[in-house]
Amino acid sequence: MKKIAMLLGLSVSAFALSVSAAAADSVDAPSVTAGPEMTICQDANFSGSCQWHQIVTGIKWRDLGYDLGPGFQDSISSIRNNSNLKVTFYEHSNFAGRALVFPAYTQHSDLSQTGWANDVLSSLRVD
Template sequence: MTTFSATAKRRAALFLGAATLATSAGLGAAAPASAAASDCNGYQLCLFTDANYGGTLIRWNYLPAGGTLPSDHDSVSSIVNNSGSNICFYEHPGYGGLKFTVGPWQKWATVPDWINDKISSLTPC
């Protein structure tokens, strides 16, 4: 029988919830665990649960207006911003706490340790 750690369960719940949110808003969908940075095309914004663009991927086909990630958040470890806008990521829901900015067309294979697995909300900035 396979057992999963609490972190693995939380990450799965986050990205299943985000996929549901994204799909219902027409934004995109979760990709399989074999996703890579090259799967983030055009003007998409992509978040990955693991460093080096690994793990589960959630992508937006156009920039989100901003908002709080689903309640089981704090799982983002790498980011691809294929847009012409800065995206600000925040430690807490509602744009609070630490702020990490990813510039236009930037890719972060590993976000800094101080924000890794702590991102709860985001907005163009």
């Protein structure tokens, strides 16, 4: 690895620092990541398996099981929209069924407390 880093003009310590920073962005709390973001967790109170995503206007995920991975199809229980964008989740794939809107800078730590059941969201759009 040292030889590869030297060929690329990087020191091994600089390489290790950049890997550590990248790993921290994907693991730590969302405040570590720069820019507008959304946190999606399988369990209430932002626990269990979570994903943090940079979001921009125009994102359309027709099937959360495909776009986020099979563990996130109909299995989301808490959501944080830490952006100035509106995120709309839908009950079914392809933006069908009831819609749950998250205005800018809103969150729900337990979707069952919103009149929705946990584990029913299947697609989303960002406006």
